Amino acid sequence: MRMRYKPWATKELDACPFFIRHPEQYLGKWHSLFPRSQPVELELGCGKGLFLAALAPANPQVNYIGVDLKDTVLGPAKRNLEAAYREAGREPDNIILTAMNIERIADSMGPEDTVQRIYINFCNPWPKKKHHKRRLTHPRQLENYKKILVPGGEIAFKTDDDDLFADTLEYLAESGFVVTEKTYDLRALNRPDDIPTEHELMFVERGIKIKALWAKLA
Numbered sequence: 001m002r003m004r005y006k007p008w009a010t011k012e013l014d015a016c017p018f019f020i021r022h023p024e025q026y027l028g029k030w031h032s033l034f035p036r037s038q039p040v041e042l043e044l045g046c047g048k049g050l051f052l053a054a055l056a057p058a059n060p061q062v063n064y065i066g067v068d069l070k071d072t073v074l075g076p077a078k079r080n081l082e083a084a085y086r087e088a089g090r091e092p093d094n095i096i097l098t099a100m101n102i103e104r105i106a107d108s109m110g111p112e113d114t115v116q117r118i119y120i121n122f123c124n125p126w127p128k129k130k131h132h133k134r135r136l137t138h139p140r141q142l143e144n145y146k147k148i149l150v151p152g153g154e155i156a157f158k159t160d161d162d163d164l165f166a167d168t169l170e171y172l173a174e175s176g177f178v179v180t181e182k183t184y185d186l187r188a189l190n191r192p193d194d195i196p197t198e199h200e201l202m203f204v205e206r207g208i209k210i211k212a213l214w215a216k217l218a
């Protein structure tokens with residue numbers, strides 16, 4: 001989905017205390033950005049941040065990092081998060097948003113920047129074989145995630161795309177992850193802890209079944 005240019009986004013983000021413009025400057029130091037030393041969870045491709053806006057204010061005992069590429073989505077994510085914390089009557093002290101190309105995550109996050117869980121929600125399926133390496137679940141990326149996941153750390157993945165889901169199951173096995181749960185119809189599970197994302201709601205409305213899996217680093 002192409003996002004419309006938002007002239008306010010860059011200025012607002014650069015003035016935002018929980019936004020990091022140059023993530024590579026925090027290699028090895030992400031934990032120090034949070035006032036409380038506690039588990040960290042990372043969302044890759046957070047889009048307009050509605051998933052994190054539901055999760056982060058409700059879970060002050062966890063620190064969250066949301067990553068996306070462009071200010072056109074990070075600007076709305078910042079506003080959505082601010083509104084959610086306001087509504088919860090809390091300060092946004094357990095959330096960081098950052099502009100990062102996830103294909104280059106190793107430049108910005110290393111073994112000291114441990115995370116307990118990585119969420120990948122509705123990433124680009126890159127259907128052409130020549131583009132598969134760009135998928136956020138490709139083994140090339142999984143090797144980077146392995147460097148920051150704690151032992152027993154988890155990847156939680158959701159997609160509308162059948163081929164990406166099937167290939168991701170193979171990628172995970174190839175990279176030494178163990179799939180602990182999977183479903184080809186997430187809505188049918190009625191999981192109380194499931195938070196639908198913006199893209200998820202769009203696909204559900206079109207009658208497309210949501211595929212999801214949870215995988216642990218053995």
Ligand SMILES: C[S@@+](CC[C@H](N)C(=O)[O-])C[C@H]1O[C@@H](n2cnc3c(N)ncnc32)[C@H](O)[C@@H]1O
Binds near residue numbers: 044067101103199200
């Ligand atoms: C289809 S949207 C899904 C957004 C949200 N997770 C949801 O489920 O509604 C994919 C998001 O991933 C971001 N993205 C794609 N490739 C990326 C990359 N290499 N690095 C950072 N973000 C990326 C896009 O900018 C977009 O916001």
